Amino acid sequence: MEGGVDYLIDERKKAQFDVEAMKVAWAGSRQAFELSDRIAKLVANDPIFEKFSRPMLGRKELFKNSLRKVAHAWKLIIDLRLSEEEAKLLRHYIDEPAYTDLQWEMFIPAIEGQGTEEQKRKWLPLARKMQVIGSYAQTELGHGSNVQGLETTATFDPQTDEFVIHSPTLTSSKWWPGGTAKVSTHAIVYARLILDGQFHGVHGFIVQLRNLENHTPLPGITVGDIGMKFGNGAYNTMDNGVIRFNHVHIPRNQMLMRVSQVTREGKFVQSDVPRQLLYGTMVYVRQKIVADASKALSRAVCIATRYSAVRRQFGSRNGGPEIQVIDYKTQQSRLFPLLASAYAFRFVGEWLKWLYTDVKQRLEANDFSTLPEAHACTAGLKSLTTSATADGIEECRKLCGGHGYLVSSGIPELFATYVPACTFEGDNVVMMLQVARFLVKTVSELGYKQPVGTTAYMRRVTALMQSNCAVRTAEEWLNPGVVVEAFEARSTRMAVACGQRLAKFENPEEGFAELSADLVEASLAHCQVIVVSKFVEKLQQEIPGKGVKRLLEVLFYVYALFLLHKHQGDFLATGYLTPKQASLANDQLRILYSKVRPNAIALVDSFNHTDHLLSSILGRYDGNVYPKLYEAAFNDPFNDSDIADGIHQYVQPMLRQELHSAKL
Numbered sequence: 001m002e003g004g005v006d007y008l009i010d011e012r013k014k015a016q017f018d019v020e021a022m023k024v025a026w027a028g029s030r031q032a033f034e035l036s037d038r039i040a041k042l043v044a045n046d047p048i049f050e051k052f053s054r055p056m057l058g059r060k061e062l063f064k065n066s067l068r069k070v071a072h073a074w075k076l077i078i079d080l081r082l083s084e085e086e087a088k089l090l091r092h093y094i095d096e097p098a099y100t101d102l103q104w105e106m107f108i109p110a111i112e113g114q115g116t117e118e119q120k121r122k123w124l125p126l127a128r129k130m131q132v133i134g135s136y137a138q139t140e141l142g143h144g145s146n147v148q149g150l151e152t153t154a155t156f157d158p159q160t161d162e163f164v165i166h167s168p169t170l171t172s173s174k175w176w177p178g179g180t181a182k183v184s185t186h187a188i189v190y191a192r193l194i195l196d197g198q199f200h201g202v203h204g205f206i207v208q209l210r211n212l213e214n215h216t217p218l219p220g221i222t223v224g225d226i227g228m229k230f231g232n233g234a235y236n237t238m239d240n241g242v243i244r245f246n247h248v249h250i251p252r253n254q255m256l257m258r259v260s261q262v263t264r265e266g267k268f269v270q271s272d273v274p275r276q277l278l279y280g281t282m283v284y285v286r287q288k289i290v291a292d293a294s295k296a297l298s299r300a301v302c303i304a305t306r307y308s309a310v311r312r313q314f315g316s317r318n319g320g321p322e323i324q325v326i327d328y329k330t331q332q333s334r335l336f337p338l339l340a341s342a343y344a345f346r347f348v349g350e351w352l353k354w355l356y357t358d359v360k361q362r363l364e365a366n367d368f369s370t371l372p373e374a375h376a377c378t379a380g381l382k383s384l385t386t387s388a389t390a391d392g393i394e395e396c397r398k399l400c401g402g403h404g405y406l407v408s409s410g411i412p413e414l415f416a417t418y419v420p421a422c423t424f425e426g427d428n429v430v431m432m433l434q435v436a437r438f439l440v441k442t443v444s445e446l447g448y449k450q451p452v453g454t455t456a457y458m459r460r461v462t463a464l465m466q467s468n469c470a471v472r473t474a475e476e477w478l479n480p481g482v483v484v485e486a487f488e489a490r491s492t493r494m495a496v497a498c499g500q501r502l503a504k505f506e507n508p509e510e511g512f513a514e515l516s517a518d519l520v521e522a523s524l525a526h527c528q529v530i531v532v533s534k535f536v537e538k539l540q541q542e543i544p545g546k547g548v549k550r551l552l553e554v555l556f557y558v559y560a561l562f563l564l565h566k567h568q569g570d571f572l573a574t575g576y577l578t579p580k581q582a583s584l585a586n587d588q589l590r591i592l593y594s595k596v597r598p599n600a601i602a603l604v605d606s607f608n609h610t611d612h613l614l615s616s617i618l619g620r621y622d623g624n625v626y627p628k629l630y631e632a633a634f635n636d637p638f639n640d641s642d643i644a645d646g647i648h649q650y651v652q653p654m655l656r657q658e659l660h661s662a663k664l
């Protein structure tokens with residue numbers, strides 16, 4: 001058998017649910033589905049957005065091509081009068097990191113969240129029309145995670161009513177800001193505010209970097225690219241920059257002044273707005289990153305699942321076909337939890353978007369009460385989902401065997417582009433430690449303050465600490481209440497145990513540092529409670545379509561019982577489960593895999609990914625893998641000639657034993 005076309009046709013016939021209805025459930029609503037379907041096709045059918053050749057291009061060509069795509073996209077946005085939502089989808093489907101990500105996801109949100117009304121009136125229309133292009137320059141060569149450790153200074157000069165932005169040391173050079181090296185005309189620069197020799201914390205300042213006429217850097221500004229990054233195409237379409245400031249003057253009204261103000265006389269005024277709002281842009285982007293995780297993971301899973309149905313190895317009987325690798329239980333136990341995770345992340349991402357929208361409305365009305373929880377949730381879920389997605393993409397590469405390592409599988413580039421999400425917008429361990437601070441505080445207050453929001457389950461601390469799991473058969477694991485309770489009990493017990501151990505330290509900060517590895521594990525356990533609970537809440541809603549809800553229930557149990565199996569050490573060590581109950585959960589997991597199996601292809605079809613987005617021969621919708629792999633190999637420019645450059649010069653002299661006289 002040459003191709004897998006017939007295999008995927010057969011697989012699609014096995015589906016036990018309405019795929020079109022599942023597409024709607026995945027998208028969130030019929031309207032969302034139709035919108036994204038339309039934009040996905042718009043991109044897929046436009047040759048300018050072709051991306052197969054990307055990994056072969058040199059950096060300069062790659063970058064120029066990316067600028068061309070952005071310009072073409074902007075033209076489409078104007079010509080077709082696309083809404084902001086449609087324009088965001090367009091960027092998603094073009095699937096190429098570019099300076100516009102920073103413009104729309106960081107520069108504009110930073111001004112929206114931290115600017116005064118006057119600043120918003122001035123800068124937002126310019127930015128939204130792309131008349132200024134902005135980036136987000138926070139990280140420096142010497143500090144990224146430790147924002148309070150940034151060294152760039154913004155010193156107020158009362159004579160001129162200006163701030164002087166300066167990089168006093170090498171390590172204070174801004175390092176990493178995307179879009180900055182070659183494109184952005186402005187940046188939000190985070191710097192230490194100095195008034196009359198006194199430090200008043202780190203704040204954001206709008207700094208013009210380039211001349212709007214000829215694009216040259218302004219006097220006092222040294223700017224360049226920080227160099228090639230991991231992977232060939234991948235994130236190298238982005239111009240991550242280095243900037244040095246040599247006493248650059250900016251008007252006083254370019255400090256973002258919603259949180260604190262500096263008066264004409266150079267006095268510092270702290271408003272009622274908490275200073276954490278300075279970090280608000282990061283909360284916004286972390287929430288976006290969680291929503292994006294399901295998209296990235298679902299792409300890898302779609303490729304690996306389709307290919308696993310096409311690929312056959314071993315087990316031929318009487319000259320019949322060999323076994324599809326998707327039928328191996330080992331393949332299923334690696335692949336199906338990732339399939340289920342993609343759905344789980346989709347639903348928790350939906351919920352987090354709701355939470356963020358709620359917090360944003362409150363912040364606009366000067367209600368800051370839910371900010372700490374929003375920070376803990378966005379930080380923790382950003383960490384959980386990006387780590388699992390990055391690991392999941394790599395697992396999908398292995399699930400595709402040798403062919404997964406080919407760039408034409410679409411997986412290497414996806415991985416290389418995705419993996420910095422574990423680092424940017426907050427290193428994942430640093431983010432989990434933020435959750436830990438929130439949990440420790442929640443646990444220490446349990447005696448007199450009712451936990452709310454995502455920690456509300458800890459109100460039942462006594463029951464969760466004392467009662468144990470009652471499951472006696474594998475079947476009894478198929479109960480959402482039983483599953484959620486197990487996760488809640490494990491999380492509560494881990495958090496309380498950390499709290500008890502911390503209490504033994506005289507210095508709480510020393511204790512926190514000493515126990516930080518355990519605290520990160522407790523934080524992960526808490527974040528898993530959130531994901532599992534939000535999946536259950538989704539299942540409690542009306543979900544139309546034949547068999548759709550049933551399949552989502554199967555995926556819920558796969559996700560939760562897989563996690564339970566993976567972390568069974570925690571569940572056993574906290575004493576909530578017995579080894580027998582953990583083993584029953586694993587028995588149930590095997591049964592669940594056989595329920596997923598006939599639906600696997602239909603479940604990945606429900607992501608509605610175009611072949612353009614997947615950019616993968618292994619994941620082609622039609623399953624025509626082998627002929628297309630063969631064709632792509634001979635279309636590779638490296639195969640233009642049978643005799644590669646250098647063969648006559650370096651190989652033939654060796655073959656002829658003539659190296660001594662060859663010119664090397």
Ligand SMILES: CCCCCCCCCCCCCCCCC/C=C/C(=O)SCCNC(=O)CCNC(=O)[C@H](O)C(C)(C)COP(=O)(O)OP(=O)(O)OC[C@H]1O[C@@H](n2cnc3c(N)ncnc32)[C@H](O)[C@@H]1OP(=O)(O)O
Pocket residue numbers: 096097098101102105106136138139144145146147148178276277279280282283285288289292371372375417418421423424425426427430434437
């Ligand atoms: C196309 C690519 C594909 C990849 C997939 C992604 C696509 C996603 C689509 C969305 C589009 C995204 C486009 C943009 C691309 C990304 C480009 C990257 C940009 C960046 O990386 S920008 C730089 C980001 N930097 C960081 O995240 C720094 C991390 N550090 C911090 O956040 C903080 O400093 C801290 C959390 C570590 C805190 O440190 P510290 O303890 O020193 O804190 P403070 O003393 O300052 O404050 C203490 C109290 O404040 C609370 N706190 C901290 N942060 C916040 C917050 N954000 N909100 C609310 N409260 C906060 C602490 O918890 C403390 O509270 P306490 O009560 O006093 O304990």
Ligand SMILES: Cc1cc2nc3c(=O)[nH]c(=O)nc-3n(C[C@H](O)[C@H](O)[C@H](O)COP(=O)(O)OP(=O)(O)OC[C@H]3O[C@@H](n4cnc5c(N)ncnc54)[C@H](O)[C@@H]3O)c2cc1C
Pocket residue numbers: 102136137138139142143144145146175176177178235240420423424425426427428429430433
């Ligand atoms: C592709 C990419 C794009 C980026 N774009 C931007 C941008 O547009 N603008 C911008 O400002 N920045 C940007 N960044 C920078 C990014 O935000 C930082 O790299 C990130 O916040 C991590 O900080 P760091 O590099 O200082 O890591 P570090 O904090 O130095 O981390 C190094 C190691 O130390 C550990 N560590 C650090 N602190 C602690 C602690 N307290 N406890 C325990 N362990 C700790 C970490 O877990 C990690 O293992 C980008 C980065 C990347 C990779």
